Amino acid sequence: MNNPTHLDRYKKLLSLLDKRFKEEITVQEIEDTVFYSYRNINRIFLALHQETIGHYQKRLRLEKAAEYLKFSNQPIADIALDIGYNEISSFSKAFKKHFNCSPTIFRNSHEFKQSIIQESIKEIDINTIDTPSFTIEKLPDLRVLYLTYYGNYDNIKAIENTWEQLSIYALKKKILHERTVFLGEILDDEEITDSINCRYNAAILLDDNVNIETKGLFNIKVIKEQKYAKFIHKGSHESSYDTYHKIYTHWLTKIQLELADQPTIEFYINDESDTPKDELITEIYIPIV
Structure with a gap:
């Protein structure tokens, strides 16, 4: 349109x-x-x-x-x-x-799925379980420019295309610089939402002094202050599934925290253009109460 x-x-x-x-x-x-x-x-x-x-x-x-x-x-x-x-x-x-x-x-x-997981590890020393280490952090309000992708989270090429569109737009607005922070906001659970309706926001953190008018499907919003459990994933974006699996599989056994009703946030630390995929660092922020 x-x-x-x-x-x-x-x-x-x-x-x-x-x-x-x-x-x-x-x-x-x-x-x-x-x-x-x-x-x-x-x-x-x-x-x-x-x-x-x-x-x-x-x-x-x-x-x-x-x-x-x-x-x-x-x-x-x-x-x-x-x-x-x-x-x-x-x-x-x-x-x-x-x-x-x-x-x-x-x-x-x-609950049945969770009971199977619990049963499978019941006799295992939970201290030996390979659960990713994490820290507790509270992020302040984050004002971001973003573009929403709708579809399967496994469709990396389509998500990369969304990022390309956002980057081109940000370049035109002259808001990109070497310290620009890139983040993704994961709004839906693929076990619940049909893949065609899953939402992912490709986002750029805006400096305090930046004021721009958005056009088309680009938007600006504030992600409100929230407490998170912060995990580190090293490797390609495709392989982050393994890290998420470890986080959620062992959440009930070793991580004594309650999930908050807010989206998960990912911060992308490296520049993909000059960093090997297995060296990429993603900070994963799981919202907690």
């Missing part, structure tokens, strides 16, 4: 939906935000996002519920209320339609 007005209004709408997806957002609120009729902005949203506004809202709610079921002991009724369902029966029906199983079965399946 080449019309910048349409694109800007789509971006405003997407920001509204992402910030308030747990709430009921009226048609009037949407029209007041984008200065279009709901019918017209829904057509634009569908063309750019491959799903309607209503479906997007519902999907985000149910995927967030699935995260809570997977990572917390929160009662199902409380989860339903938290994501905007006043009746647990309505929530259960919607959840089953989306995930092809009830909330209870979904939670039990993940």
Whole structure:
């Protein structure tokens, strides 16, 4: 879509939906935000996002519920209320339609997986388990310029293309320098979200004195201050899966911390253009309470 007005209004709408997806957002609120009729902005949203506004809202709610079921002991009724369902029966029906199983079965399946992991290592000295070392750090507010990639996290070429687009844009805006910090924001869990809808933000940390107007699908936002468990991965981006597997497999056995309901952040320390893949360093920040 080449019309910048349409694109800007789509971006405003997407920001509204992402910030308030747990709430009921009226048609009037949407029209007041984008200065279009709901019918017209829904057509634009569908063309750019491959799903309607209503479906997007519902999907985000149910995927967030699935995260809570997977990572917390929160009662199902409380989860339903938290994501905007006043009746647990309505929530259960919607959840089953989306995930092809009830909330209870979904939670039990993940608890079963965890029990298998626990059983397999029950007689092993947990002090000998190869868990990546980590430190606890609190990151301040991070103001970033970013471009969102939608798709499978394993599609490294597509993600690299997103980074190339962001870098070209940043060069045109004259905001890149030798101390520029590059980071990625991982917003979805591939076990819950269909790969075509998984979101990854390629981002550049902005200096305090930088003020630019964004165009197209480029955006600026602030990632709020958050506490993290920081891990170090050495090697190619493709091989980071192994590090993540070690982190999450042994989280329950050796890492006595509770996950926070925030995206994971990766900081890319090396310049890929002059660093061998096996020498690349990625700092992985897992949000914790």
